[in-house]
Every structure is written in C-alpha cells, then in structure tokens.
Amino acid sequence: MHLLSNEEFTMRLRRVGELRYHDKHPYHVRMHEGKLSPTQLRAWVANRFYYQQNIPVKDALILSKLPTREERRDWIQRIIDHDGREGNEGGIEAWIRLGEAVDIPREEMLDERHVLPAVRFAVDAYVNFCRLQPWPVAVASSLTELFAPVLITQRIAVFERLYPWIRPEGLEYFQARLHQAPRDADHGLELVLRECKDRREQEQAIAALNFKCDVLWAILDALGLAFPNEAN
C-alpha cells in the first residue's frame, strides 16, 4: 500500500465526514428540520453537556503526550476555550447557559440527572480512546471538527428560525465555536498530516475518525431510543 499524498489523505479524512458525521443521524436531521419537540431538544442539550464537559478532559490527556512546548502551547488553548478563565467563562459555562435558555436549570445540568447511560458510555469511550492511543491517532479523532463549522452555522439559523422559544442568549456557545472550530481543525489536520508517516499510520488516523463518528452517532441513537417521536 502506497503512502497517501497529503491531498489523498485529506480527501479520505473528509470522506469519513461525508458518510458518517452525525448530521446524517435521524435525530439530528429532525433537529435541523425543526421537528424535535421541546422535550427532545432539551434532552439533546442536557446529554450533549456530558460531551462538552469531557472535551477538555480528553484534550488534557492529549496535551500530556505532546512532545514539544510549541505543540503544547497551541493545544492548551482548547482547554482554555472550554474551561474558560476569569472574565471569559468559556464553552462549558456557555453550554450551561444554553441549557438555561431552553429551561433546564443549571443544577439539573450539573448533577447529570438527564444523562443517559449509553451517552455516558459513548463519551467515556472517546476520553479513554484519547487516553490510550498514540497522540497523533487521538488528534485524528478530533477531526470531526473539520465538519462542525458548516453544521454549527446551520444550527444557529435553525434555532433562531424554527425554535423561537429558545432564548437567543443560548446561542452564544455556537457563535464562539464558529471561529474556534476552524482554527482547531486546521491545527489538528496539520499535526495528523505531519505525523502519519506511513500508510499504516494514515489508516489508523482514518479509523480514529470513523470511531469518533461512531461516538457522536451513538449519542444520538441513545437519544432517539429514550425520546421517540410518538412519545411527544
């Protein structure tokens, strides 16, 4: 098997998103068609919060493996984006406010009472994957961020137009991601292209991205099972 050129490798990675990113999941399709009931949309927000909370944890695991100071300097920004700092509270706080904007009280987000078991398992699997895999493979699993900006742009418009009951301050999380996600994706892709030096490593990176799509898909499977359409 020949080494893929950067163009071929990037195309293979992008192809994973075209086939398997979570925007194709029926629960997500219904969300973007404006068809989720308030109960279903709240369940998505409360369960995705478990994912959000674990993103900086998995980024800390990756950070601990990066070999150089320059790479750690870049990567640490992801943790700051989510955990925040004094004066700029960050993505986790913004997601709690999204919860409040859909009438989920802060304490109900924080005590995880709405988190479904399968969502917990899927997210924990992502964290453990990043704990156990070599860092370039773990970085490759973050490359769903290549596909997120287009989707998040659509989501802002969908929430404004089709779910007018969501208070607009809840959308701040998504607005911040619009500039953070492309930066993260470009940086992640650069590292993966540089570090995967033979075809086996390139295939491992592609498999990691498929695994990550499974994580996101499994979250929505769990939501669809727990909050079926006819129950509303």
Ligand SMILES: O=C(O)c1cc(C(=O)O)c2c(n1)C(=O)C(=O)c1cc(C(=O)O)[nH]c1-2
């Ligand atoms: O709303 C979305 O559709 C979506 C998807 C993803 C993703 O593709 O994993 C992320 C995010 N949002 C996001 O907000 C985020 O911070 C994020 C970090 C990561 C990652 O794996 O490092 N993915 C995502």
